[in-house]
Amino acid sequence: MGRKLRLGVLVAFFVLMLSACTYAGTYKLTVNKGTNCVTVYEKQGNNYVPIKAMICSVGANDGTPSGVFNTCAKYTWRPLFGNVYGQYATRINGNILFHSVYYKKTDPSSLKTVEYNKLGQAVSMGCVRLTTADAKWIYDNCSLGTQVTIINNGTDPLGRPKSIYLGKNASYPNWDPTDPNVNNPWHKEGVKFLANYSSLHKTINASDNLTSQQLAEKIREGVTAYDTANNVISYDLSYNIHPTAVGEYDVKYYATDILGRYAEIYGKLTIK
Incomplete structure (x- = not known):
């Protein structure tokens, strides 16, 4: 009787596994x-x-x-x-x-x-x-x-x-870094920027007559973005500036890394 019971359990188990593998x-x-x-x-x-x-x-x-x-x-x-x-x-x-x-x-x-x-x-x-x-x-x-x-x-x-x-x-x-484990220390990390005050507060002369590309290069000087794992990554800029229009302008630096983590910082550009 015991052998029959064990055999029945084994058969039921293999039927269950077969149904699982074909569903x-x-x-x-x-x-x-x-x-x-x-x-x-x-x-x-x-x-x-x-x-x-x-x-x-x-x-x-x-x-x-x-x-x-x-x-x-x-x-x-x-x-x-x-x-x-x-x-x-x-x-x-x-x-x-x-x-x-x-x-x-x-x-x-x-x-x-x-x-x-x-x-x-x-x-x-x-x-x-x-x-x-x-x-x-x-x-x-x-x-x-x-x-x-x-x-x-x-x-x-x-x-x-x-x-x-x-x-x-x-x-x-x-x-x-992708492990959702609550103890994963990477959860405390993210995208970051490295820049000092002067890198985020630049001044140019309207008479320099910079092209749009030269203006972007100037704004980027001294600003570096890093991903969650501290690799250098590219970043984007957002601003509305004409290189020859005198004034003070806000500049946004922002980046998203492979993990989808995001950061942004702000600076100013003065044209005189």
């Missing part, structure tokens, strides 16, 4: 190995529409199999080859999973930084590596059975986003 949910995912990009498609009416793109790293030496699969398991933390761990893992097929860039242990402050900076390159053992935020998005939103199509190459309808670089000036290089 198609709201989303479909496409992994483009040629561009290292994942595109999320959402069912809208009778069609699937691209709504989100994710930078990824697929397997080196064509280590990620092409084909159509259905997700069938999820793990908050998952042991990986090499005695390391992936966060928010979703099994695609066999040993192939979506997961974060790997960690040295089941600790979100143990990110392998050099591997994080390889996102966008085919460098994994076969799994599809993602930022922690993107791995968690799939983990949270894509039900078991979600269809995953892995292609060799093709066009990404939304393009491939970039990932932030964790260089020598990164304040917390062993944390993924």
Whole structure:
């Protein structure tokens, strides 16, 4: 009787897993190995529409199999080859999973930084590596059975986003800046500007007769923007100034980084 009960439980378990792996949910995912990009498609009416793109790293030496699969398991933390761990893992097929860039242990402050900076390159053992935020998005939103199509190459309808670089000036290089963990110290960081008073309060002469490009270059002198991870980034200007019109004018400097974090500062330009 005990053996029959155990057998029944096993059969029920495998039926449950089979149904999970054949159920198609709201989303479909496409992994483009040629561009290292994942595109999320959402069912809208009778069609699937691209709504989100994710930078990824697929397997080196064509280590990620092409084909159509259905997700069938999820793990908050998952042991990986090499005695390391992936966060928010979703099994695609066999040993192939979506997961974060790997960690040295089941600790979100143990990110392998050099591997994080390889996102966008085919460098994994076969799994599809993602930022922690993107791995968690799939983990949270894509039900078991979600269809995953892995292609060799093709066009990404939304393009491939970039990932932030964790260089020598990164304040917390062993944390993924995208990780929503409440203890993530990156949450306190953001875009910032470096400029002294004189850089933000400039004076030019109307007689200089600067071109619009020369005026913009003058306004930018001495002002530098940095992203959340302290990399130099470009920034925009907002002003309404004619280079030969005498007066005092407000200037706005503003920037948004790859993480979507924003900052702005203000200065003045005097034309005499």
